[in-house]
Amino acid sequence: MEVIHMIRYIGKRTILSLITLFIILFILFLMLNFMPGSPFNDTKMSHEQLKILYHEYGLDRPLAERFLIYVKQMLTGNLGVSYSLQTNATVTNMISHTLPISVQIGLQASVVGSLIGIVLGFVAALRKNSFFDSMATGISILGVSVPSFVLALCFSYIFSYKYNLFPLLYSSSEAFRSTILPTLSLCFFTLASIARYSRSEMIEVMEKDYIRLADAKGITRFQLVCRHIIRNAMIPIITVLAPLTVDLMAGSLVIEKAFSIPGMGSLYINAIQANDYNVVIGISFIYSLMFIGTMFFVDLLYGLIDPRIRIAKRGK
Amino acid sequence: MLSKVKKTMELLLFSVIGVSIILSLVACSSSNGEDKINSETLKLQQPTSIDSLDPALSYDTSSTIVVGNVNEGLYTVSPNNKPQLAMAEKVTKKDNGKTLIYTIRKDAKWSNGAPVTASDFVFAWRRVVDPKLASGFSFELSEAQIKNADAIIAGKKDPKTLGVYAEGEKTLVLKLNRPVPFMSSLLSFASFAPINEKFYKAQGKKFSMTSKNLIYNGPYVIKNWKNGDNSITLAKNQNYYNKKNVKVKKIELKLISDTQRAVMAYKNGDVDYAALTGNLVNQNKSSKDFRTDIGAFNWYLMFNSKIKGLDNKDLRKAIAYSIDSKELTQKILKDGSVPAESVVPKGFAYSPTDHKDFADQTNNPYSYNPNLAKKYWNKAKKETNLRSFTLIYGKDEDNMGNVAAYIKSQIEKTLPDLNVNLQTMLKKTRLAKMQNFTYQVALTRWAPDYADPTAILSMYTTNMVSNYGAWSDKTFDSLYNQANTIFVNKSEVRWNALIKAENILMDSATSVPLYQTANAYLLNSKVHNFINHSCGVPLFFKYVYIK
Numbered sequence: 001m002e003v004i005h006m007i008r009y010i011g012k013r014t015i016l017s018l019i020t021l022f023i024i025l026f027i028l029f030l031m032l033n034f035m036p037g038s039p040f041n042d043t044k045m046s047h048e049q050l051k052i053l054y055h056e057y058g059l060d061r062p063l064a065e066r067f068l069i070y071v072k073q074m075l076t077g078n079l080g081v082s083y084s085l086q087t088n089a090t091v092t093n094m095i096s097h098t099l100p101i102s103v104q105i106g107l108q109a110s111v112v113g114s115l116i117g118i119v120l121g122f123v124a125a126l127r128k129n130s131f132f133d134s135m136a137t138g139i140s141i142l143g144v145s146v147p148s149f150v151l152a153l154c155f156s157y158i159f160s161y162k163y164n165l166f167p168l169l170y171s172s173s174e175a176f177r178s179t180i181l182p183t184l185s186l187c188f189f190t191l192a193s194i195a196r197y198s199r200s201e202m203i204e205v206m207e208k209d210y211i212r213l214a215d216a217k218g219i220t221r222f223q224l225v226c227r228h229i230i231r232n233a234m235i236p237i238i239t240v241l242a243p244l245t246v247d248l249m250a251g252s253l254v255i256e257k258a259f260s261i262p263g264m265g266s267l268y269i270n271a272i273q274a275n276d277y278n279v280v281i282g283i284s285f286i287y288s289l290m291f292i293g294t295m296f297f298v299d300l301l302y303g304l305i306d307p308r309i310r311i312a313k314r315g316k
Numbered sequence: 317m318l319s320k321v322k323k324t325m326e327l328l329l330f331s332v333i334g335v336s337i338i339l340s341l342v343a344c345s346s347s348n349g350e351d352k353i354n355s356e357t358l359k360l361q362q363p364t365s366i367d368s369l370d371p372a373l374s375y376d377t378s379s380t381i382v383v384g385n386v387n388e389g390l391y392t393v394s395p396n397n398k399p400q401l402a403m404a405e406k407v408t409k410k411d412n413g414k415t416l417i418y419t420i421r422k423d424a425k426w427s428n429g430a431p432v433t434a435s436d437f438v439f440a441w442r443r444v445v446d447p448k449l450a451s452g453f454s455f456e457l458s459e460a461q462i463k464n465a466d467a468i469i470a471g472k473k474d475p476k477t478l479g480v481y482a483e484g485e486k487t488l489v490l491k492l493n494r495p496v497p498f499m500s501s502l503l504s505f506a507s508f509a510p511i512n513e514k515f516y517k518a519q520g521k522k523f524s525m526t527s528k529n530l531i532y533n534g535p536y537v538i539k540n541w542k543n544g545d546n547s548i549t550l551a552k553n554q555n556y557y558n559k560k561n562v563k564v565k566k567i568e569l570k571l572i573s574d575t576q577r578a579v580m581a582y583k584n585g586d587v588d589y590a591a592l593t594g595n596l597v598n599q600n601k602s603s604k605d606f607r608t609d610i611g612a613f614n615w616y617l618m619f620n621s622k623i624k625g626l627d628n629k630d631l632r633k634a635i636a637y638s639i640d641s642k643e644l645t646q647k648i649l650k651d652g653s654v655p656a657e658s659v660v661p662k663g664f665a666y667s668p669t670d671h672k673d674f675a676d677q678t679n680n681p682y683s684y685n686p687n688l689a690k691k692y693w694n695k696a697k698k699e700t701n702l703r704s705f706t707l708i709y710g711k712d713e714d715n716m717g718n719v720a721a722y723i724k725s726q727i728e729k730t731l732p733d734l735n736v737n738l739q740t741m742l743k744k745t746r747l748a749k750m751q752n753f754t755y756q757v758a759l760t761r762w763a764p765d766y767a768d769p770t771a772i773l774s775m776y777t778t779n780m781v782s783n784y785g786a787w788s789d790k791t792f793d794s795l796y797n798q799a800n801t802i803f804v805n806k807s808e809v810r811w812n813a814l815i816k817a818e819n820i821l822m823d824s825a826t827s828v829p830l831y832q833t834a835n836a837y838l839l840n841s842k843v844h845n846f847i848n849h850s851c852g853v854p855l856f857f858k859y860v861y862i863k
């Protein structure tokens with residue numbers, strides 16, 4: 001019975017996600033249509049040439065027709081070609097070339113940031129008002145307030161320029177080593193946010209009546225923390241962590257620019273500036289897909305972590 | 317509670333001090349990269365990524381540099397900035413310069429061993445003018461006056477009718493509408509490179525997408541590159557006819573778009589060349605590796621004459637006299653830029669008789685003069701009701717925010733009744749607004765494509781697509797046309813006609829030149845013959861050596 005409920009729930013969420021994606025795609029199409037300027041390197045092109053190019057790429061057709069053609073092509077995995085950034089290169093190729101490195105660095109930053117952040121926040125909560133708590137709060141404030149590009153500059157100076165421990169710029173021949181400094185620069189914000197959030201969540205949970213009851217029942221402190229406090233405090237943390245992770249995976253323009261990483265973040269910004277419509281739509285679509293997919297996954301994860309949510313869903 | 321806050325604040329303070337110390341150390345760091353250089357590899361910063369390696373579609377500077385060094389056309393440019401025969405070993409003129417016959421070098425080969433033939437040029441040039449490709453370089457074949465180029469570009473004739481033919485394997489014949497004095501400079505540009513038809517057809521849509529989908533006839537070949545990579549490596553072409561004179565075996569171009577990071581990479585020895593912009597120019601001026609060359613283009617104010625009020629010459633002159641370009645370059649920009657004294661930039665077009673710079677021979681009426689500005693403004697106020705205008709500029713263009721703010725303050729200070737509104741936008745939007753004449757005044761620039769004043773003056777002729785000011789003057793048009801027709805074989809008369817045309821243009825103040833950019837950069841002192849060219853392909857590596 002529970003499985004049927006689960007399948008129905010997944011099906012409902014999948015349809016909702018697809019509708020959301022379709023709406024996002026349409027809004028994007030609409031917005032790009034009203035953007036001034038053309039997607040071509042047209043400084044020295046005649047009006048006739050621009051006309052030919054618009055016709056060649058189907059940009060002279062009505063918006064609705066273009067949208068339908070795009071959706072049809074997209075279903076077959078064709079996201080069109082780049083008009084100016086990498087003239088005539090397929091967007092699918094461009095994304096498949098830049099996405100892996102952005103996802104890798106984003107995931108690394110997310111894992112490092114959230115693990116350290118959770119540990120820092122939990123220990124600070126357990127040792128509330130101690131020196132360690134003050135230190136954790138200090139790190140959190142610093143992590144939130146110092147922008148990643150400042151950290152990137154500091155890390156590069158110390159670890160690359162001064163001591164030559166890591167490459168200053170991304171190099172495919174030293175792929176993993178090249179990602180360490182970008183990961184560290186990126187993870188601080190996540191680390192700080194998660195540390196602050198997990199500390200306050202832990203403190204809140206620790207003051208709940210059921211924790212007092214469990215404590216009164218005489219279970220060990222270790223069991224109390226692991227079985228009751230952490231489990232309950234994790235749900236809101238996951239809610240915050242999921243969009244943070246997607247944000248990191250979509251690529252950070254600043255970090256990619258700083259370390260010359262051929263990632264999706266810098267490609268996205270360049271595409272927006274160049275009016276390269278297909279690239280903008282393609283990346284936005286992938287970003288939305290990642291975001292919606294992650295939120296969907298998180299929703300399912302809630303059920304696994306907290307039986308109360310499962311029961312509530314079943315009730316509905 | 318108070319002690320906790322105190323502790324937190326202490327921690328925060330120490331952290332901020334720590335970050336500040338590190339940042340100041342970064343700013344004060346000294347050079348240590350020179351020792352890493354070897355005589356066989358040159359590593360350069362490349363500020364933008366490659367947009368295309370197709371000679372007909374590679375528009376940005378980074379792509380042009382690569383395409384211009386792995387391909388070679390009939391001409392190249394010598395270290396002293398003069399066109400020099402390259403794939404052609406001989407040129408013969410006929411019909412008073414209207415027929416040009418080029419003999420292709422016997423030893424010219426593609427990197428796959430195939431000979432470079434006259435047909436390779438015919439195929440490549442027909443492709444550039446083919447409306448289906450809509451190459452942004454097709455106008456160059458039009459400027460070269462190659463027969464039927466205009467009609468083909470407009471879709472009225474077949475590309476096969478282009479006035480370029482192969483007579484046998486090594487003879488290329490060019491039929492022109494009229495002789496072109498700057499032909500050799502024009503032909504040294506990357507878009508005139510040959511393409512091997514057989515190889516091109518075998519690649520289909522994959523042509524130029526990776527280094528494997530290209531063959532090369534220039535001094536270098538590309539190694540292991542695919543679209544989107546953040547670095548590109550050029551290696552000496554073993555089939556190049558003049559390979560013994562190519563000194564540097566490997567060129568590595570690394571994409572570093574952040575200038576500060578580029579300086580760090582330079583000082584670290586990761587690159588031997590780093591371009592400088594903004595404040596970094598001033599900060600690095602004392603370095604022994606600091607170099608500066610005059611840039612290829614002027615920034616100027618363009619007035620849309622279609623707007624009532626802006627068509628008033630006195631108003632435009634009042635604005636021109638109220639801007640202090642000297643102060644703008646020395647106090648605002650501080651990057652080596654110099655005040656522009658003419659519409660045609662300095663250092664790229666020289667008189668064919670006495671080799672004087674064109675820019676030095678024309679009138680420069682607009683040095684800063686608030687009294688004259690007020691005089692013209694008082695005159696203009698009687699003729700027009702315009703009391704405010706909007707100045708548009710690109711937010712993604714270097715320093716334009718500061719330049720626009722300075723211009724606004726200068727005009728409003730000198731001409732109190734005139735109000736300047738600033739509007740920022742992407743460069744693409746600025747261009748679109750200019751092309752559609754939906755702007756009032758714009759901060760813009762124009763880079764010449766060949767070493768002749770007409771490369772700039774042409775855009776002010778009536779009905780020219782790039783005449784964004786919609787300005788028109790019959791005498792100017794007539795002088796321009798004469799320079800390109802009846803005076804074409806009389807170099808001195810032609811030169812003087814162009815000077816007169818420029819003086820008319822300057823007097824009209826339809827565009828007010830502000831400053832000429834500079835190329836400031838750090839270059840390892842062991843690198844020699846590294847010359848920035850003011851038009852066409854900016855850098856040729858075949859002359860560079862490291863010692």
